[in-house]
Amino acid sequence: MIEMTENTRVAIVGATGYAGVELNTILARHAHATIVAAYSSEQFSIEALTAAKPDVVFLATPNEVSAELAPAILALGVRVVDLSGAFRLRDPQLYPQWYGFAHETPKLLDEAVYGLTEWCNGELKNARIVANPGCYPTSVLLALRPLMYLIDRTQAVICDSKSGVSGAGKKSDLAFSFSELFGNFKAYGVGQHRHEPEIRQGLRLGDRATLVFVPHLLPTVRGILSTIHVGFTHAMSDEEVSKLYAEAYDEAPFVRVLPAGQLPELKNVVNTPRCDIGFTLLQGGRRAVIVSVIDNLLKGAASQAVQNFNRMCGWAETEGLV
Numbered sequence: 275m276i277e278m279t280e281n282t283r284v285a286i287v288g289a290t291g292y293a294g295v296e297l298n299t300i301l302a303r304h305a306h307a308t309i310v311a312a313y314s315s316e317q318f319s320i321e322a323l324t325a326a327k328p329d330v331v332f333l334a335t336p337n338e339v340s341a342e343l344a345p346a347i348l349a350l351g352v353r354v355v356d357l358s359g360a361f362r363l364r365d366p367q368l369y370p371q372w373y374g375f376a377h378e379t380p381k382l383l384d385e386a387v388y389g390l391t392e393w394c395n396g397e398l399k400n401a402r403i404v405a406n407p408g409c410y411p412t413s414v415l416l417a418l419r420p421l422m423y424l425i426d427r428t429q430a431v432i433c434d435s436k437s438g439v440s441g442a443g444k445k446s447d448l449a450f451s452f453s454e455l456f457g458n459f460k461a462y463g464v465g466q467h468r469h470e471p472e473i474r475q476g477l478r479l480g481d482r483a484t485l486v487f488v489p490h491l492l493p494t495v496r497g498i499l500s501t502i503h504v505g506f507t508h509a510m511s512d513e514e515v516s517k518l519y520a521e522a523y524d525e526a527p528f529v530r531v532l533p534a535g536q537l538p539e540l541k542n543v544v545n546t547p548r549c550d551i552g553f554t555l556l557q558g559g560r561r562a563v564i565v566s567v568i569d570n571l572l573k574g575a576a577s578q579a580v581q582n583f584n585r586m587c588g589w590a591e592t593e594g595l596v
């Protein structure tokens with residue numbers, strides 16, 4: 275059948291998780307993807323995956339599971355889009371400290387394409403393995419990358435990020451229970467969150483510049499709002515900042531930058547594959563407060579993974595997502 279041969283055969287490992295369910299939904303309506311297998315932890319085996327003959331495997335699995343499975347899947351000649359953090363950091367030495375395990379395949383850290391889609395060029399086309407960015411880093415990096423070379427690195431970059439509870443996955447834990455969360459709001463993991471080195475890497479901050487990343491848990495299911503405070507090396511006008519954002523994102527189907535002074539809200543992006551960004555300049559344009567919002571399960575996970583998949587396979591970037 276002509277239609278089948280034109281499609282890319284995809285498999286989802288971790289299809290019963292929060293991100294995996296979103297992947298299922300998107301890929302099921304994708305005009306050029308055929309889901310040939312979808313696994314929970316109990317259903318999965320490498321033999322079953324081999325028999326399904328996928329072209330691309332999405333790993334929506336815990337970090338350690340992805341770190342183990344990706345090399346085995348690549349060895350089958352199958353491409354991988356990994357939604358975990360197992361291949362996001364370039365430096366293998368960071369893994370024991372931030373992820374709690376030693377990385378067994380450091381060469382793949384060099385090879386993996388960091389899939390912040392809007393900042394990838396042709397490299398996704400030939401990628402064997404894509405490290406899909408973390409949800410908090412997606413919200414922060416999309417907001418700051420266009421202004422990266424203006425950032426005054428002698429001042430702290432402060433990222434005050436709030437996430438809905440689905441960011442923690444479906445696991446059950448007292449801290450994520452309804453009675454702990456409802457009517458509550460709290461910061462957590464300051465100086466210890468594994469997305470901190472990813473943000474540092476993505477902004478090329480090196481070891482010395484101060485990055486203060488404060489994650490918070492919102493009493494809501496989905497969505498991330500990051501409030502970012504930065505100083506610039508010189509005064510910027512609204513028009514200059516807007517121009518930098520326009521150059522970065524005018525052609526990007528899923529990033530919308532609001533006019534200067536208008537700040538985005540969670541409700542505008544929840545259940546969408548979009549990131550909305552707004553900014554307000556302070557101190558005569560020497561500082562900015564930038565607000566960025568995404569749905570953590572979509573632009574922060576599954577829809578960005580499919581954007582990357584579309585670029586890997588040459589399908590329209592928006593396929594399955596609009």
Ligand SMILES: NC(=O)c1ccc[n+]([C@@H]2O[C@H](COP(=O)([O-])OP(=O)(O)OC[C@H]3O[C@@H](n4cnc5c(N)ncnc54)[C@H](OP(=O)(O)O)[C@@H]3O)[C@@H](O)[C@H]2O)c1
Nearest residue numbers: 288290291292293314315334335357358441443444570575
């Ligand atoms: N949640 C988010 O907002 C978000 C955003 C960006 C990235 N991520 C990353 O995406 C990955 C999935 O996150 P999630 O929130 O969807 O997690 P989740 O809800 O906890 O789901 C985890 C999935 O992995 C499966 N799994 C666990 N161990 C496995 C194994 N040994 N072999 C095969 N499958 C296994 C689980 O199957 P069972 O149903 O059988 O347990 C489940 O389908 C994680 O690495 C996470 O860090 C999540």
